[in-house]
Amino acid sequence: MTAPFGTQFAPLISVSHYADGQWSAAELQSAEELQLHPASHVLHYSSSCFEGLKAYRRSDGSAHIFRLDMHIRRMQNSAALLHLPAPESSMLEHMIFSVVKQQLDQIPAFPGSLYLRPTMIGIDEMIGSAGQASGTAILYVLASPVGDYFGGSEKTLRLLVDDQNMRTTPTFGQAKTGGNYAAALRFIAQAKAEHNCDQVLFCPGGNVQETGAANFFLINDNRLITKPLDGSILPGVTRDSLLILGEQLGYSIEERDFTVTELLDSAANGECALSGTAAVLTAVGELVHNGRTYPVGNGQVGANTVKLRQALTDIQAGNNQQYSHWLHQVQ
Ligand SMILES: Cc1ncc(COP(=O)(O)O)c(C=O)c1O
Incomplete structure (x- = not known):
């Protein structure tokens, strides 16, 4: 793997929208683009949080995610601190699994991995009230095949x-x-x-x-x-x-x-x-x-x-x- 960490992306992301107090059923879509209104809350008031975790592939073709439960809990905690809607653990787990399962061919051999980036953003179209939390949000899971972050373990x-x-x-x-x-x-x-x-x-x-x-x-x-x-x-x-x-x-x-x-x-x-x-x-x-x-x-x-x-x-x-x-x- 020669590309710098996090600069190549698997073709699909899983996406869910939050509105009126509930999340839509997550769907897989192209990772090429995500449309946002220029007034979206996140672009002005930084209502965003994310996670970073890895899926590893074994020689039998199965994929395994390291400490998934801890990452999900931290995402929920970040969401709460940013006054964003915390997703249920089962929903986030399902979205992460679907992104990996549909793209097993994107996971490089160990010690490479598929770096997973669940991301949540507030998308209310509103620039008039900096003190108001976003009532709508998007949660998506992006995936990036990665090698070694610092380019070789012997570097100090x-x-x-x-x-x-x-x-x-x-x-x-x-x-x-x-x-x-x-x-x-x-x-x-x-x-x-x-x-x-x-x-x-x-x-x-x-x-x-x-x-x-x-x-x-x-x-x-x-x-x-x-x-x-x-x-x-x-x-x-x-x-x-x-x-x-x-x-x-x-x-x-x-x-x-x-x-x-x-x-x-x-x-x-x-x-x-x-x-x-x-x-x-x-x-x-x-x-x-x-x-x-x-x-x-x-x-x-x-x-x-x-x-x-x-x-x-x-x-x-x-x-x-x-x-x-x-x-x-x-x-
Ligand atoms: C600021 C900061 N501290 C620590 C860590 C290490 O956390 P983790 O071991 O969960 O990746 C990260 C992210 O990876 C980070 O962004």
């Missing part, structure tokens, strides 16, 4: 440690909503232009949070540290999975707040990594803070990062029966 990232700016608000960090990403863009663009960094690690007031699109882990041979879920960061499904697997592998798990000072002190003799559906577990090789570069360990992918990533991808490949309940076979 260079992160700007930003102790000034917040990615989003303390409440909305937990929502997967477009505005959060838009708010972070200028900081990421600036970090690239001025410091040649791949991503920004947001640490407002010195509190280490997450990057623009992944959770953050501080790792050594004995323990995993990551910020607790306090509403300000996205409750990552990969984060949750790594905490469970890490404990089983014998690491002590520290879900706690930690500072930039602790991060920079520990990084020299440890490992740092980003976790996410797209990132899986991607090693950080360098941290940049106040114009100075701090190598993380020896700058290469650390042994603990490799071990944790392997434990996760073994499950996703269907090679660990103990966690087979994390995979939902597409029926």
